[in-house]
Amino acid sequence: MSRTTIQSITVEPLTIPLLEPFSIATAIAGIEMALLDALTRSYGIPLYVFFGGASTSVETDMSIPMVTPERGYDLAKETVARGISSIKIKVGGDLRDDVARVEAVREGAPNVGLILDANQGYTANEALICLEALDNRDIRPMLMEQPVHKDDHEGLRYVTQHTTVPIAADESAYSAANVAHLIEMGAVNVVNIKLMKSGFVEALDIAAVCRARHTELMIGAMMESRLAIAAAAHFVAGLGGFRFVDLDTPMLLAEDPFTGGYEQSGGVYDVSGVKSGLGIERK
Template sequence: MAHIQHRRTTGTTIAAISVEPLNIPLLEPFTIATGSTSEARNVLITITLEDGSVGYGEAAPFLPSLGEDQNTALAAAQSCAALLQGKDAAHWRSLARLLRSLYFSQSSVCAGFEMALLDALTRSYGLPLYAFFGGAGNAVETDISIPLVEPEHAYELARAAVERGIRTIKIKVGSDVREDVARVEAVREGAPNVGLTLDANQGYTPAEALLCLEALDERDIRPLLLEQPVPKDDYEGLRYVTQHSRVPVAADESAYSAANVAHLIAMGAVNVVNIKLMKSGIVEALDIAAVCRATHTQLMIGAMMESRLAISAAAHFVAGLGGFRFIDLDTPMLLAADPFIGGYEQRGGLYDLSGVESGLGISRRQ
């Protein structure tokens, strides 16, 4: 006799999902080697469970890096919402796999839904998200980024960063090597006692990357890190820079899945891997972190142009797992408005999560 299974709802069943644009202006235009932006044009995802728990997620599409923009993200998010309606958020891993199997080219949307699912679920459980991820710590300390600007402005931004208590500055390079060196020199002058990292955002050839590092070395400037010096598909170029430099080299745009990160590490192409939730989503990011730990490859966390919401998720991820060497979660400091409250308390570059009682601890500003 066949058993008829009745569909049961639990408190963690998804009752409602909403998707809407999230537009936030920047304090000033932010320019990197692959483009310039003056506004975060993101997507806000809100998931409500049967027990009333509400979870928030943010998709931060960026066309040059992800091949997504706000319009494609909104369209994909609406379709994802229809797929998840009535499902149990407790099965977040299988739901994440379902979304990624269908919408793999909309990675920021998949990440936003994973974020909203986990926020709602851990609110329902009464557990802070960092504790859900392992509770290794409850605070992270971020750097702040200086875009492709004139040396004089870079100097001013560096001074301002020091005044607000920032201890590491990330400098965008990858345009003209001479201009890049001048910008780094200006930052060093404005912030003589902070750590410096460089991010070329795919802007260099291998020879240009090494030329930049050599010119800085002649000026007694040794960066802590050079991030993504060459185009993302040029694995051999990445390896060439890594093998010919004493400065650690990080993969960012080149690193997007556990399998591809394992390949980069096996070929000796990188010393550091920059995980971005918008590239890989949370489930895949956990696997990437595991690959890096197993191979003693240093971990970094980064972000697209994200608000306090998505940055909180990344901070909870890093604090919960522990062991991240480089933390680049500064984008809320570049925005002219903040539509959210909570998630963390900020002191200088420190994001303190210890006051979060459940989930991300984020709420919308009224």
């Protein structure tokens, strides 16, 4: 594609009409990613500069799945040994098992920040019981993510308004209009943006809504390769202002077909070495 052709493309009009059916948002995000990579390569600038160049690095957490307490303890120690400074723990199942898992992770990693991700698994009351049980054990998470079903906005608000632990919307938050509604009703403290859930253009609008309403930002991901995670890292580094970063999935893959995009040290992704575009290549 020539430079002239690239410059004639306006990303927003191309993508916004296609974002109406939420089910194709991931495909649209892929199209937007390709266009943005081509555009910034043609300009000779890295993608994070295109998004504002606020910083040149981001620091991700690492997730621990719903495992036994013993396995959680071992994984926590391994995570700390990798230089990761915050851990996201999957919860949302049996409350006793969840509390035991979090206790074990805290024992294995006493000095890291903890995030809980319930993945819609709790009722509002169960979420509060979990947080109270942990508080009684002197464990206070930095964040609880999506405690209730994505459509239970009243339940989400109930949890948010009955705990001092920040509550994040993930599956409940997928568009700027939807996020504005959640914030207006007092249902969230934090919004988790996922590019594969909303696309780049809508993600920019979501971030703008959150900033205007003084709501914290988080970036997350599905099970994605280095290609998509690099795009998210450039997005976050360029915009700045994201308090929580959950972009660990390349570390969980047995094999990744891509290289480049960022340099990694512990949980830090450094994009400063990228000369143009995403800086991603096939292996």
